[in-house]
Amino acid sequence: MISVGKPVMTNSGEITKAVFSIKNGVTNETHDLIYEFEREYEEHFTEDRADGVLVSMLHWLAVNHYDVRLEQPVSEHLYYQIIEHLLPAWDSKIKIHCKTTNVYYPPGKHVATGMSCGVDSITTHHLHHASPPPYRLSMLTFFGAGAIWGSWSRQTELFKEELANSKRFAEAVGVPLFVVNSNMDAIFDEKHLVSHTFRNCGVVLLFQKMFHVYFYSSTVPFELFSVDINGDAGHYELFTLPLLSLPNIKFFSSGASLSRIEKTRRIKDSELAQKFLNVCVYSSHNCGDCFKCIRTLATLDSMDRLDEFSEVFDIEKYRKKRAKVIGTHILLGKFRPDFADFAHEIYIDLKSNKKIPASSYMWAFLRLVVSPFRWW
Numbered sequence: 530m531i532s533v534g535k536p537v538m539t540n541s542g543e544i545t546k547a548v549f550s551i552k553n554g555v556t557n558e559t560h561d562l563i564y565e566f567e568r569e570y571e572e573h574f575t576e577d578r579a580d581g582v583l584v585s586m587l588h589w590l591a592v593n594h595y596d597v598r599l600e601q602p603v604s605e606h607l608y609y610q611i612i613e614h615l616l617p618a619w620d621s622k623i624k625i626h627c628k629t630t631n632v633y634y635p636p637g638k639h640v641a642t643g644m645s646c647g648v649d650s651i652t653t654h655h656l657h658h659a660s661p662p663p664y665r666l667s668m669l670t671f672f673g674a675g676a677i678w679g680s681w682s683r684q685t686e687l688f689k690e691e692l693a694n695s696k697r698f699a700e701a702v703g704v705p706l707f708v709v710n711s712n713m714d715a716i717f718d719e720k721h722l723v724s725h726t727f728r729n730c731g732v733v734l735l736f737q738k739m740f741h742v743y744f745y746s747s748t749v750p751f752e753l754f755s756v757d758i759n760g761d762a763g764h765y766e767l768f769t770l771p772l773l774s775l776p777n778i779k780f781f782s783s784g785a786s787l788s789r790i791e792k793t794r795r796i797k798d799s800e801l802a803q804k805f806l807n808v809c810v811y812s813s814h815n816c817g818d819c820f821k822c823i824r825t826l827a828t829l830d831s832m833d834r835l836d837e838f839s840e841v842f843d844i845e846k847y848r849k850k851r852a853k854v855i856g857t858h859i860l861l862g863k864f865r866p867d868f869a870d871f872a873h874e875i876y877i878d879l880k881s882n883k884k885i886p887a888s889s890y891m892w893a894f895l896r897l898v899v900s901p902f903r904w905w
């Protein structure tokens with residue numbers, strides 16, 4: 530059994546900390562689950578209910594077969610959806626012990642989305658910055674919920690650097706950036722990939738008084754829909770997000786109807802994308818070498834937009850290894866489309882745009898002969 534206490538709020542200068550005590554009756558460990566945010570947002574924190582903390586930890590609870598007892602009540606609507614739909618879809622038998630409440634907050638004033646400055650979040654901004662008012666973005670968010678890989682010191686450093694880029698983006702588009710940092714990744718010891726929807730939506734629900742719509746940027750097109758508790762949570766967001774919605778706040782998936790190529794096509798002429806795009810898994814400055822940088826460069830190459838993105842990528846460095854990069858996409862696209870996300874569609878796009886040089890075919894052939902089992 531996991532026991533979750535009431536949040537304890539403390540202030541230090543302009544920063545507020547909300548701390549939940551998490552007691553694990555199985556391992557006899559106790560952790561402080563911390564959410565840190567700017568003091569001006571304290572009035573929007575939902576101290577009197579457990580919706581946010583429950584959703585943040587829900588996937589971890591289900592995977593580990595932990596029952597949970599919450600001191601604070603949970604919104605009745607959310608409790609029903611979790612018990613009746615989400616847990617059965619995961620084939621989970623965990624029990625949630627809590628009071629429920631049918632009193633909902635009034636809808637908040639903001640329409641928001643997370644802004645990491647990757648292809649998905651910039652596409653969401655592109656799609657909704659000028660929508661009709663009920664759906665027009667009025668706030669961006671940046672949550673430290675475990676998306677950054679590596680050691681704690683690396684996470685802390687990268688968090689600051691990526692946050693700085695997102696702040697510049699928010700300033701450029703003239704909306705506030707709401708920032709929450711949490712240590713949940715250190716407590717809920719599971720991959721971010723399998724739990725990101727719940728971790729991030731949990732943070733939104735902690736501050737549900739502030740929003741009436743929250744767009745969750747899709748990373749997976751809807752034709753790849755599948756519910757698997759051990760798989761990428763992005764594969765079943767179209768199922769999850771309505772379940773986590775309440776009468777006062779609606780979560781919507783954004784961009785699920787678009788492939789990666791289509792998303793890139795939407796933002797290839799965006800000055801914001803050309804100035805702020807940051808896809809790298811290793812650095813707040815696109816390294817040009819990791820799989821995310823490579824696939825983005827190959828896609829921009831296919832669309833004849835390399836030079837336009839010279840502010841965020843080292844284009845000359847890419848051009849020196851272009852034959853190899855495109856050759857790799859030939860190999861992956863033709864023989865191992867399952868090995869790397871989006872390789873097949875990038876290969877098809879490069880081919881249809883006649884952007885594959887003979888040297889890339891030569892490189893792919895030689896690679897296949899020399900090391901037939903090495904793909905990347």
Ligand SMILES: [Zn+2]
Nearest residue numbers: 809816819822
């Ligand atoms: Zn990179």
